[in-house]
Amino acid sequence: MNVVVSQVVSIVVMVVGMSLVIAVALLLKRTMDWFSRSDARILLDSWKVGPPLEPVIDRQWDDDLQYADSEGFAFELSDGWNLLDLDPWQFEQLVRMLLKAMGFAEVRLTRVGGDGGIDLVAVNEAPVLGGKVAIQVKRYALHRKVDVRPIREIVGSAQRRNFTKQVVMTTSDFTAPARDEAARLSVELYNGQHLLWLFRKHLQRDFVIVSPVPGSSESSTDY
Known part of the structure; x- marks a missing residue:
């Protein structure tokens, strides 16, 4: 009796083993068939690690703005500078240095009279963000x-040239209507x-903004 049971068990184990082998073989065949399909290859290709993401823009300055040659320009920064003592060109160069320190890959100044309200152009090459x-700077006395005019001006100029963002900087402040307009136009x-x-924070320098004495020859020097 024991011999019969042992033989039956052996046969069952053999049948189960063969069934498993056949099942694995069929699974492998179906898998290979699936791999050969075009849609499967497309899916697999999408899983592959590809090259790094390309920047959202390159450094092609293909707009119609006239850019100034500001490469190589530098001056030594000192604490206590009054920003209103700088001339317009110096102030724009200082803002350019700030933007570079903030992480922009390249920053260019435009030529006077050919900027359409855009004083500087800054490029961020990071993917996605x-x-x-387009940046406009106003070196204005505190008063x-x-x-709203500069807000609308830079938006009009930037939109015609497909800029991704518009910024207005000033040494003074903004009127309430200007702030409302900037919020509406995303400036x-x-x-x-x-x-x-x-x-x-970015240049490690403590500057000041002090307006000239009213009535002096410098009191109207704003820009």
Whole structure:
């Protein structure tokens, strides 16, 4: 009796083993058939690790702006500088240095008279978040606030040239209508206090903004 049971068990084990082998073989065949299909190859290709993402933009300056030659320009920064003592060109160069320190890959100044309200163009080459930023700077005395006109001006110029962001910076502040218009048109605003904070954070320099005495020859020197 024991011999019969042992033989039956052996036969069952053999049958189960053969069934498993056949099942694995069929599974392998179906898998190979699936791999040979075009849609499977497409899916597998999508899983492969490809090259790094390309920047959202390159450094092709293919717009119609006239750019100034500012490469190689540098000056030694000192704490206590009054930003209103700088001439327009120096102030724009200082903002250019700030933007470079903030991580922009390249920053260019435009030529006077050919900028359409855009004083600087900054390029961020990071994938997804990168882009080309149009920047207008206003070196205004503290009593003179930026109104809505520069906000609308830079938006019009930037939209015609497919910029991804518009920014207006000033040493003074913005009127309430200018802030409302900037919010409506998605323009980023930086007033004097914010600029001083950015200079302190990224250039490690403490500058000041002090208006000339009213009535002096420098009191109307704003831009």
